[in-house]
Amino acid sequence: MQGTSNDRNIPLPIQREVRQRCGFGCVVCGFPLYEYDHIKGWANVHEHVAEDITLLCDLHHREVTSGLLPRDKIVEANKSPYNLRSGISKPLQLHFEGDLCEIHIGGNYFTTLMSGDYTESIPIIVDGIPLIAFILQDGHLLLNVNLFDEFNQLVLRIVNNQLFYSISPWDIQIVGKTLTIREKARKMLIRMTFEPPNKVIIDKGRFLCNGVEILVDSDQILVTNNNILIRGSSSVNCHGGLIIGPTSKPIGGFMSLQGVNRYLGDSKASLAWAKTVKEEF
Template sequence: MSDIPEPVRREVRQEANFGCAICGNPIIEIHHIVPRSEEEHNDPERMIALCRNHHELAGPQAEGITPDQLYEYKKDPYNSDLVDYDFYFESETPLVEFAGCKCQLRDLDEMSILSVNGEDLVTMSYSDGVLQFSARLYNQEGDLVAELNENEWIAYTEDVWDLTYNGNQFKIWHDKRDIGIEIRYNSDTDRLFMRGNFYKDGALVRATPSKIVFPGNNQVIGCTFIDCGGALALSTK
């Protein structure tokens, strides 16, 4: 896990208007323009928000994007004053559909979409048309292998098989046939669809397109959550 203080992370994210400074991709990592191999620091003036691809191109061994170029992107990020990407909502009350359950998000709202054994695994916040997405993914052994914090990719280990972001679809795989989480946005209907396989304390909570199935042959189907501050709170114990 990264040791970058959260206030520094937020400053770097806000500076880039919550997207990659180069392309606007909302799934980002924090890059040290001055590598910590040269100087141990968490100075936001020498850090930048980048998507995974541009982060790799800006690495000290990549010889792709120079530090001077990165400083220019810091001054003039892709998202100038308004986040403009495919997870940007036009309505004031976007509807999230998660495994057949509907969760209404209102402006300035924050909602726990899925909580298992007292821990929020999927959380969303929404303000001024901008969706901030947080998630925690564990493997079957109970190890935290991937984490998103307000769209920032802050953990990535060899236990995660792959991560892709293509336009209005975002996926993380546990392995080739095991999707950890998928998020898909339909701009025509202004709806966000999610599904995935969530492990917690060794148990599997499976979110299919139509329902949630968890140990004990328990199921949740077709619920609607509006103005309640939280959605699904499950127990696998």
């Protein structure tokens, strides 16, 4: 793909092409925070050609510009990016702390004052799998997320503040504090903003798990399986939020849904229905 010359800003479609080719991480080490690097040097080429641009984390970018890491090594890594070989990204450490946590999902607020070790705040849990949760452990506030695709495969995991993702989605990007994963053009799987020390905001999302589909928009949470909408709610010190299916231990939540019909291997009906709600999905 050809870009324009004399403009240092790389056109967005070219950036995406580079991200996909490089496995959404530094080609040397797989780290999810990176810069776009013209392999032949911007000063030499003055054009944006996707094949000639690669991804480098801050460390490896500095090493290359200072000459400590030979350019040849980058050319080599670019041919076989780290994340493409491993299938998952290197972890990114998130910095959450304190004993008060807030999770905002689709304009609904879940606020919990964590009192004592192993206190949990779980806004969404399906069949005992917390899709998003904070836990207080050894005095540390730890974010945990399990995000699945429609094949019930994990695409994003945050395990005790360590974030990593599979390279299978169409596009993954962390810009500033916001992580966006897209299944395809104009089809967003999640947009999640990290607000350390104690807050996470999800204003777009499609949580999928075991045939349950939960769509999140800026002002609502919708369980498409049974058309239940949650809007404008605010829970304080309610350790569970939306609880679907059985849990191994009892959780006090503000909405527990049992006997929810599941989509079995085909979410066409739910997607068609979702389309009538918001175009983005």
